[in-house]
Amino acid sequence: METQTREAENMTFNAVKQTNQKLHSNPEISDHNKQVLDEFFRTMQTRGTGESTLKDYASRFNSIAEHIDFKLDQAERRDIESIVAGFNTDRITKRNEEPYSDYSKKKFWKTIRVFYKTFMDKKGKGFNEELDGTELIEDLEISTNINYDIDLDTRPTPEHIQSVAEQTNNLRDRALIQFGWATGARIGELLYTDESHKYPKGIKWEDIRFNGDEMWVTLRGKTGEREIPIRTSKPLMKRLWEQSEKELESHVFKEKNMSNLCPKCNSRVYARDRSTYERRTYGCDSCGWEDNHEKAKKEKKPLKDSAARKRLKRLMAETDIPDILHRKPHKVFRAA
Known part of the structure; x- marks a missing residue:
């Protein structure tokens, strides 16, 4: 038991950390699941999965961390059914309690599918040879309704x-x-x-x-x-x-032309007289700064x-x- 504790403390989950810092530090993801996800990211990376795709997978797992109360590599059918039902009934929502869009739901389901069908794979082949990932999610799907009527004259x-x-x-x-x-x-x-x-x-x-x-x-x-x-x-x-x-x-x-800005507060400054540009004085209404145009900060707003x-x-x-x-x-x- 003591050895297992030391091993857990020494786990760095480098692949998880490199992919998504928030997921790496999320206390709602157990060390066991972080280790499994670490292997998932390593495996997918060696198979040619792009960095942006891996980051998206990581973001999805991080978003539903509180709902993963089971070991990912030892999941049972009812565990996945609970996740799917959570999305289908909008019980699983964003942190502001708004429901996820159909687009986001599709991305979540793709992540789950890739994890179990590609990484866990079929019995005797994947990360856990005792688990049949393909069978686990068979006939399950997060439902979406993106085929709504559109007035093409407004598009x-x-x-x-x-x-x-x-x-x-x-x-x-x-x-x-x-x-x-x-x-x-x-x-x-x-x-x-x-x-x-x-x-x-x-x-x-x-x-x-x-x-x-x-x-x-x-x-x-x-x-x-x-x-x-x-x-x-x-x-x-x-x-x-x-x-x-x-x-x-x-x-x-940005704007096409340069603006004269106050070097003190970065507000826009305005001409104080109508003399030639070289002699013109500019002033800032916000902080009271005033000087010639050469002292004004030049920047595209x-x-x-x-x-x-x-x-x-x-x-x-x-x-x-x-x-x-x-x-x-x-x-x-x-x-x-």
Whole structure:
């Protein structure tokens, strides 16, 4: 018993730690299950599973940790049935008690399927040769309902999006249009909004990971945080990154022109007189700083959602995109 305790203390679960720090430190996951998951990540990695996919699996296990009160490699049918029923009845929810979307439920079920059908495998072959993972989850499925009726007249097609993007040669605008449509994000999740907004800062480069033919995007909004994989718009976003300052904490979408900012409080400063630019004095209304333009900080401010809406409306004016989207251009993204 003492030997087993020392072995547990010496377990580092490196594969788990490298894949997801939160899962590694989650007290609701037993050391036994962490060891099993450690082997799972190692095995899937050697089989060529990408880093982003492994991170997604880890995130799913971490989210349902409190519901895994059994040994993963010794699961019984009723254990898996309980998890499936939890999703189907919305008993298993997000931490804010909101139900998971159908998209998320599908991702959870894929994770469970891969774990038991690919890693545990059939009896006599997988991680635990006594367990038949394929039989364990046979005829079980987390139900989703994604085939709801859609009014196609209110939905932009890829051709509509391309026609809007072709109205500008500006890389930032083209990337915003294609990227926004590909993610289906709320415009307030992508761009800077006023400070009263719950998530006012907009998306930054640290929220985007390029991985092979796709990129993974972390979005934060009123429904919480979610990570999605997309392929459409990746070439444009890659070019935008190459032309940026390549700073991960920098905003992805910025104003085209430099702004004069206060070196003390970073607020925008304004001209105090009408003299020539070289002699012009600038002042800050927030902290009272005042000096010539050379002392002002030069920086591109984040593109605001209000400015983007106006820009989208102008670009859409010459296209045949549905009328409802002309009236509400921000729905170009959410209606995708």
